[in-house]
Amino acid sequence: NAGVTQTPKFRVLKTGQSMTLLCAQDMNHEYMYWYRQDPGMGLRLIHYSVGEGTTAKGEVPDGYNVSRLKKQNFLLGLESAAPSQTSVYFCASSYSTDNQPQHFGDGTRLSIL
Amino acid sequence: SQKIEQNSEALNIQEGKTATLTCNYTNYSPAYLQWYRQDPGRGPVFLLLIRENEKEKRKERLKVTFDTTLKQSLFHITASQPADSATYLCAPYADKLIFGTGTRLQVFP
Numbered sequence: 001n002a003g004v005t006q007t008p009k010f011r012v013l014k015t016g017q018s019m020t021l022l023c024a025q026d027m028n029h030e031y032m033y034w035y036r037q038d039p040g041m042g043l044r045l046i047h048y049s050v051g052e053g054t055t056a057k058g059e060v061p062d063g064y065n066v067s068r069l070k071k072q073n074f075l076l077g078l079e080s081a082a083p084s085q086t087s088v089y090f091c092a093s094s095y096s097t098d099n100q101p102q103h104f105g106d107g108t109r110l111s112i113l
Numbered sequence: 114s115q116k117i118e119q120n121s122e123a124l125n126i127q128e129g130k131t132a133t134l135t136c137n138y139t140n141y142s143p144a145y146l147q148w149y150r151q152d153p154g155r156g157p158v159f160l161l162l163i164r165e166n167e168k169e170k171r172k173e174r175l176k177v178t179f180d181t182t183l184k185q186s187l188f189h190i191t192a193s194q195p196a197d198s199a200t201y202l203c204a205p206y207a208d209k210l211i212f213g214t215g216t217r218l219q220v221f222p
Binding site for chain 2: 101102
């Protein structure tokens with residue numbers, strides 16, 4: 001049972017480049033989330049999804065887009081990377097939002113030069 | 114605005130002692146609160162959930178309290194071990210889960 005898998009684990013981009021981060025979960029969870037974690041800032045929600053085909057903005061959505069074409073996958077896109085997007089990105093999933101824990105992947109470490 | 118405070122300074126304790134971590138929140142009333150453990154280079158792992166109508170929750174050597182009057186949760190690890198060394202995050206939930214910055218615990222032999 002893999003849980004939540006994120007690819008890639010590391011990536012270095014140049015300013016202006018684009019890329020997509022992939023998150024896959026095998027727990028049949030309805031809810032999926034993308035966070036970024038920066039020193040001294042804690043986890044901040046970028047976008048989330050309450051089910052296949054749905055997405056919604058979180059606390060810091062600017063500069064990111066997401067898609068949830070399949071229930072098990074949640075993609076995070078950076079159309080034109082900026083140095084301010086250098087961070088560690090975590091994907092999580094949960095059965096629901098009511099009294100349910102979130103299950104996290106091990107993150108993607110992204111550096112924008 | 115909603116705010117969560119966890120001690121940003123590392124907590125260093127000796128093996129066998131009880132570690133107590135504090136989570137304070139302001140400007141909202143969470144329906145429940147979760148605690149997570151995060152190891153370096155890994156994602157957070159869920160530990161415990163406590164609801165607003167529960168004063169205390171236990172799981173093995175872990176104990177969590179939730180005081181809605183003080184707007185505070187305490188996380189205790191009894192008989193601490195070096196393997197308990199990690200960063201611990203609290204996450205109160207109102208209409209969404211908001212994570213604190215975490216407190217790093219270091220247990221030395």
